[in-house]
Amino acid sequence: MTTQNQKLKMALTSTPMILIYVIAVFCIVVSIRQPAFLSPATAINIGRAGIFTMCFAICEMVVIISGGIDVSFPAVGCVAMYVPLYLNYHGMLPDNVFAFFGLAMFIGLIFGILNGILVSYLKLPPLIATLATSSIASGGLILALGTREFTTLPPSLEALYRVNLVTYTDAATGFTYPLTILFLVPVALCVVMALVMHFTMLGRGLYAIGGDANAARIAGFNVRLLQFFAYIFCGVAAGATAMIYTTLMHSSTTTALMGDEMIIIAACVVGGCRLTGGHGNVGGTILGVLLITLVQTNLNMLGIPTSWQTFAVGLVLLLGAILTSIQAKRQTKLGKI
Amino acid sequence: MSEPKLTKDRRLPGFLRDTHIVTIIGLMVLVCIIMMILSPSDFFSGKNLVSMIFQFPEYGILAFGMMACMIAGGIDLSLVGIMNLSGVLAALILKNMVQMDGTTVLNPGMVLPALILAIVVAIVVGAACGAFNGFIIGYFGLPAMLVTLCGLQLYTGLAYGITGGPAINGMCDAFKNIANGTIPGTGIPIVLLIFIVVLAAVVFIMKCTVFGHEIYFLGSNAKAAMYSGINTLKVTIMTYMFSGILGGISGILITSHLNSAKSSNGSTYTLLTLLIVVLGGIHPDGGKGRVLGVTLAVLLLQMIANGFSLMHVSQNAKTFANGCLLIAALVLSVVLEKRAEKKAAAAS
Amino acid sequence: MSEEIFLKLEGIKKSFGGVHALKGVDLEIRKGEVHCLAGENGCGKSTLIKAISGVHEPDEGSIWIDGEKVEKMKPMDAINRGIQVIYQDFAVFPNLTVAENIALNGELKNKAKLVNWKEIHETAAKAMEQVGAHIDPDVKLERLSVANKQMVAIGRAIVNDAKLLILDEPTTALTAREVEKLWAIVRNLKEKGIAIMIVNHKLDEIYRIADRLTILRNGAYVSSGPISEYDQARFTRDMTGKDISGEKYNAAASEExxxxxxxxxxxxxxxxxxxxxxxxxxxxxxxxxxxxxxxxxxxxxxxxxxxxxxxxxxxxxxxxxxxxxxxxxxxxxxxxxxxxxxLFMQRSIQDNTIASSIRRYMKGARLDEQGMEDATKHWIKEIGIVAPSPKPAVRTLSGGNAQKVVIAKWLNTDPxxxxxxxxxxxxxxxxxxxxxxxxxxxxxxxxxxxxxxxxxxxxxxxxxxxxxxxxxxxxxxxxxxxxxxxxxxxxxxxxxxxxxxx
CATH class of the missing domain: 3.40.50.300 (P-loop containing nucleotide triphosphate hydrolases)
Structure with a gap:
């Protein structure tokens, strides 16, 4: 029987709480070394830097909860950011924000369907299948359209880029820190997905198939359709996110996002998603993204050269993974009820 | 159990009963025929054959590491990271011990010790990284996919941190010769020899040692392995260590081949090695597969890659084709498995 | 117990690839009775359950539910007619809470798009009350003991208006106290008019709970009747087709x-x-x-x-x-x-046989392939494993033969x-x-x-x-x-x- 005391102890040592402690300690250490850290500018910087990480992490989270994994989204994202600008450059796509985002999402949809077919209909192992999709997407893109780099945005995207939510001006230095309107995209995505995952049969179905696909089939869930949804959602949202990336970074290349899958998966796992499926939620993922973004953007403030950033992210991922294992063991120790 | 079926099977030598191996041989013949039509003089020239030999050993050896882990029921996505970390450390040792002025060596006496030290360090570092992967997987019971992805990040990060970004270039000729030279007087590439030695060692380990059998047992049923008295933690660590050692050897080869070491070399090799092992008939769930299949798959992919480059098709076309081939290989194995299951159901 | 029949099967036949799993089975389950289905392993019990729950369509024979003949039943039809099966693994979701596990199926049946958490908790509370179990509805299933998981599975079946509850070997993983609690719940459900079919082959347990009994052997119907008509001898005879042999094992007296x-x-x-x-x-x-x-x-x-x-x-x-x-x-x-x-199901008889004694086949640096084969052949002969050679995979063997391979594995270590x-x-x-x-x-x-x-x-x-x-x-x-x-x-x-x- 769990007493009130035990419950409190469990809550204080749960994975999200540990993440909050780690984030707090990190912030305190950084702010001791660099008092300038504690300013609205930092918040805006992190908010800016975390936009794509957050969006991609939500995509990946949905797939991981359904019991799969998608490592193709960086390649798919590259196709989705490159093709619209390429077509526009060659005068085949009107200069319209909706056209750009629409096409990007359509491209994501196509690859999502491909992943869905491979995983849910052909029952291929998700990691290997999406790795194959990734190479088809990136190889095929360069094969068909060649490598260029678009560094100037079409006017409509440029206009979007200039819309800011708030702008903070540092009184001492006079630097301005604008926060783009696109920051609302990850916010909206998080809110919507939190609601979908918790309050709809679709969301609960994703948890169910991730927990036990066979039990889900017996209960009457359409397992294939749900898996399909996860990959399609991931593709479509990754396409839109890639277009946000282009808008904010003023850059669209065929390889811009390649290699990002690691950081995204790291954020999800650190945030409590289990690669075996069925576990994880939007709140945890937000914390995971926050921690990873903090580490990425503020490592140099701790006196660690940026060339060690990759290693640091790996270390955070490793510790996060070990933490989940320890938490699981702790729970078994508590015994069955 | 149907007795007649078994006697019928006995007519064929063992490896020809393996559908995967027959498929690969068929594909190799197909590639030969296509190339015979498209550019016979180039493809079958001695020069082309030698150039093929210089290319495949580095990823072929990686594929054996991937194979061992997959047979044990896991996967090793950190191989490319291990390869680059080993390569970077070997390159650093050579750069520091052998003083160079342009391309001339100033202290020739140091070349051999440096070479030996570099190779030993590369292999030891590979083994250590692999053992670390294996320990985390076995001790904490985490999915191999997650741990080795994490390992990839860690080892790549270490290599990147050590080099600070730019590649280490310009090692001495003796080192360059490992992957680019031939055995004096014979014209046989040294890498071919290395590949054959590694292949022989892998075949021996997988077929003729207790450890090799234990890898198969672990991959078939980890719990039954434990109940049969097999130390599963030890076997897991050893399997990933084995894989890591092969990663270290590859690290030396690729660094020597390119005469350059950095953290992002060979980034397409993860996909390539997965493709090789799946095409070679290693089951992603573990416990099944043969070294022969993987070896043939290495040769097949080299032939395809070579065919592409003779046709002046870009690297990206290769990536695209490899992706398609990987899906085709997976679909093939799924179809074959379903057919075998149906047969088994009908027979029982 | 009423005399009204809820489920009636007549001459059910089903074969898979030429193998007759069911060779004409009759079964009658009355409303509000506890009916036990017994039989040795491989007698067709699980195939019969699958026929009743609409997973397998019978090749021949007819099924009546509540007096109505049912054709081409699908799993959803069976559920809608009140047939609920609780499999040995319960088919629950380890990552979801107790309340959700109980109520999710119902929401699914109602084709709900949104989840009403209040309703889910109410449903769960109702189910728990009916079952008479007290489990925290917010705990995730992975933390529950087997017995409590079973309670959740039963609760889920009850809230889905079960009229016939089929329990497949429900006691195998339960402790004595848990079994007693399960029987109390079964009696309680019986009083509510729910028919319960229990698959079991332990006579002592059957005596404790069942009203009537049906015995199958080799896919065929053997006998059926009230539990009082069965004594130990008849039960064993009907189950196995043999009389109880009086012979018992007696050891030669030894002080060693x-x-x-x-x-x-x-x-x-x-x-x-x-x-x-x-x-x-x-x-x-x-x-x-x-x-x-x-x-x-x-x-x-x-x-x-x-x-x-x-x-x-x-x-x-x-x-x-x-x-x-x-x-x-x-x-x-x-x-x-x-x-x-x-067992290593995918691997050969030989690999399985030498799995625990592989180290003794090291000859110099390599394994002695011939020695391993000879040892396997020896055991195949010695303990009568039915196999053409040491090479077929163990998964092709029957249960008895496979168990002999496990025994051979250990005998080869000279225990x-x-x-x-x-x-x-x-x-x-x-x-x-x-x-x-x-x-x-x-x-x-x-x-x-x-x-x-x-x-x-x-x-x-x-x-x-x-x-x-x-x-x-x-x-x-x-x-x-x-x-x-x-x-x-x-x-x-x-x-x-x-x-x-x-």
């Missing part, structure tokens, strides 16, 4: 001691367990689940070592802290679950002490007696044999000494002159009163 266990303790599992095994003995170790019977085997084999106590094997005191220690002392162990713990947990579970009758024969032979050769089992007839017939465990302690040590009913009472610790009230 093979194993002595003294005060063996592992907290939470068993306490102060002592017994001895003499040369020629086949020692039975029994008890209900949770009594510590299986745990003693695991302790002696080092999987979950004992914390204190002495083990003396052939006159030498040994310490077992790991599987390696046990193997170094020549102890062999056949685990309870053949499929997941005992001095051989522990078998449930050696004949899921094994057909012929192979069962062959396996018993093998064990008797081994015992006479001087190998210590411990059979851990809850199959009482098996124990009485094949062991000359039986240690009965209850709540982690040795409750009694008896010889094989005991009859099954008294043994069963020893197991549950029932006093005379309770036995009579039944």
């Amino acid at each position: 001691e093979i194993l002595r266990v003294e005060h063996l303790t592992r907290s939470g599992a068993f306490e102060d367990v002592s017994f001895t095994l003499r040369k020629g003995d086949v020692l039975g170790l029994t008890g209900l689940l949770g009594s510590g019977r299986g745990e003693i085997g695991e302790a002696l084999f080092g999987i979950a070592p004992a914390e204190s106590g002495r083990v003396v094997l052939n006159g030498k005191e040994i310490t077992i802290k790991s599987v390696a220690d046990a193997m170094a002392n020549d102890i062999g162990y056949v685990p309870e679950d053949r499929l997941t713990q005992g 001095k002490l051989f522990i078998l947990d449930g050696p004949t579970v899921g094994v057909d009758i012929g192979a069962k007696s062959e396996i018993h024969g093998i064990l008797h032979n081994l015992a006479q050769q001087g190998i210590g044999i411990i059979v851990i089992s809850d199959d009482l007839p098996e124990l009485v017939q094949n062991c000359n000494k039986i240690v009965v465990m209850r709540d982690g302690k040795v409750a009694a040590e008896v010889d094989n002159s005991i009859d099954e009913i008294s043994l069963s009472n020893l197991l549950i610790g029932a006093n005379e009163e309770e036995v009579e009230s039944k």
Whole structure:
């Protein structure tokens, strides 16, 4: 029987709480070394830097909860950011924000369907299948359209880029820190997905198939359709996110996002998603993204050269993974009820 | 159990009963025929054959590491990271011990010790990284996919941190010769020899040692392995260590081949090695597969890659084709498995 | 109990690829009765359940539900008509909460798009109240014990308006107390007019709960009737097609001691367990689940070592802290679950046979392939494994043959002490007696044999000494002159009163 005391102890040592402690300690250490850290500018910087990480992490989270994994989204994202600008450059796509985002999402949809077919209909192992999709997407893109780099945005995207939510001006230095309107995209995505995952049969179905696909089939869930949804959602949202990336970074290349899958998966796992499926939620993922973004953007403030950033992210991922294992063991120790 | 079926099977030598191996041989013949039509003089020239030999050993050896882990029921996505970390450390040792002025060596006496030290360090570092992967997987019971992805990040990060970004270039000729030279007087590439030695060692380990059998047992049923008295933690660590050692050897080869070491070399090799092992008939769930299949798959992919480059098709076309081939290989194995299951159901 | 029939099957036939799994089965289940479906392994029980629940469509025969003939039933149709199956693995979601596990299916059936958490909690509370269980509805299923998971599964079936509840081997993983609680719930549901079909093959349990009984053998209907018409002899005869053989195993008297266990303790599992095994003995170790019977085997084999106590094997005191220690002392162990713990299904008979003794085939630097093959051939012949060669994969073998391979694996290590947990579970009758024969032979050769089992007839017939465990302690040590009913009472610790009230 769990007493009130035990419950409190469990809550204080749960994975999200540990993440909050780690984030707090990190912030305190950084702010001791660099008092300038504690300013609205930092918040805006992190908010800016975390936009794509957050969006991609939500995509990946949905797939991981359904019991799969998608490592193709960086390649798919590259196709989705490159093709619209390429077509526009060659005068085949009107200069319209909706056209750009629409096409990007359509491209994501196509690859999502491909992943869905491979995983849910052909029952291929998700990691290997999406790795194959990734190479088809990136190889095929360069094969068909060649490598260029678009560094100037079409006017409509440029206009979007200039819309800011708030702008903070540092009184001492006079630097301005604008926060783009696109920051609302990850916010909206998080809110919507939190609601979908918790309050709809679709969301609960994703948890169910991730927990036990066979039990889900017996209960009457359409397992294939749900898996399909996860990959399609991931593709479509990754396409839109890639277009946000282009808008904010003023850059669209065929390889811009390649290699990002690691950081995204790291954020999800650190945030409590289990690669075996069925576990994880939007709140945890937000914390995971926050921690990873903090580490990425503020490592140099701790006196660690940026060339060690990759290693640091790996270390955070490793510790996060070990933490989940320890938490699981702790729970078994508590015994069955 | 149907007795007649078994006697019928006995007519064929063992490896020809393996559908995967027959498929690969068929594909190799197909590639030969296509190339015979498209550019016979180039493809079958001695020069082309030698150039093929210089290319495949580095990823072929990686594929054996991937194979061992997959047979044990896991996967090793950190191989490319291990390869680059080993390569970077070997390159650093050579750069520091052998003083160079342009391309001339100033202290020739140091070349051999440096070479030996570099190779030993590369292999030891590979083994250590692999053992670390294996320990985390076995001790904490985490999915191999997650741990080795994490390992990839860690080892790549270490290599990147050590080099600070730019590649280490310009090692001495003796080192360059490992992957680019031939055995004096014979014209046989040294890498071919290395590949054959590694292949022989892998075949021996997988077929003729207790450890090799234990890898198969672990991959078939980890719990039954434990109940049969097999130390599963030890076997897991050893399997990933084995894989890591092969990663270290590859690290030396690729660094020597390119005469350059950095953290992002060979980034397409993860996909390539997965493709090789799946095409070679290693089951992603573990416990099944043969070294022969993987070896043939290495040769097949080299032939395809070579065919592409003779046709002046870009690297990206290769990536695209490899992706398609990987899906085709997976679909093939799924179809074959379903057919075998149906047969088994009908027979029982 | 009313006389009204809820489910009626007539002449159900079903074959798979030429194999007749069901050869014309009749079954009648009345409203509000507890009906037991019994039969040996492979008699077609699970195929019949699948036919009733709409998973398999019968080739021939007809199904009536509530007096209405049903054609081409799909799983959803069966559910809508009130048939709910609780499989052995319960088909629950480990990552979701109790409340959700109970209520999600209903929401799905109503084609709800949104989740009403308030309603889910209400449904769960209602179900828990009907079942009479008290489980925190916000706990995730992975934290529940097997018994509580079963409660959740039953609760889920009840809220989905079950009219017929099919429980597939519901007691295999339950402790004595949990079984009693389950029977109380079953009686309660019965009073509400719900028909319950229990698949079971343990006579003592059937007597405790069932009203009527149907027996199948080899896919065919054998007999059916009220439980009072069955006595031990008829039950065994109908189940196996043979009369009970009176022959029991008796060891040649010997004073030579093979194993002595003294005060063996592992907290939470068993306490102060002592017994001895003499040369020629086949020692039975029994008890209900949770009594510590299986745990003693695991302790002696080092999987979950004992914390204190002495083990003396052939006159030498040994310490077992790991599987390696046990193997170094020549102890062999056949685990309870053949499929997941005992065998490498995809691998050949040879690979399985040498799995525990592979090290002895090192010849110089390499393995002696021929030696391994010869050893496998030896055991195929010696213990009668039906196989054309050592090469076929174990998954192609029948249950009995596969179990013989597990036995061969350990015999090939030359064990001095051989522990078998449930050696004949899921094994057909012929192979069962062959396996018993093998064990008797081994015992006479001087190998210590411990059979851990809850199959009482098996124990009485094949062991000359039986240690009965209850709540982690040795409750009694008896010889094989005991009859099954008294043994069963020893197991549950029932006093005379309770036995009579039944």
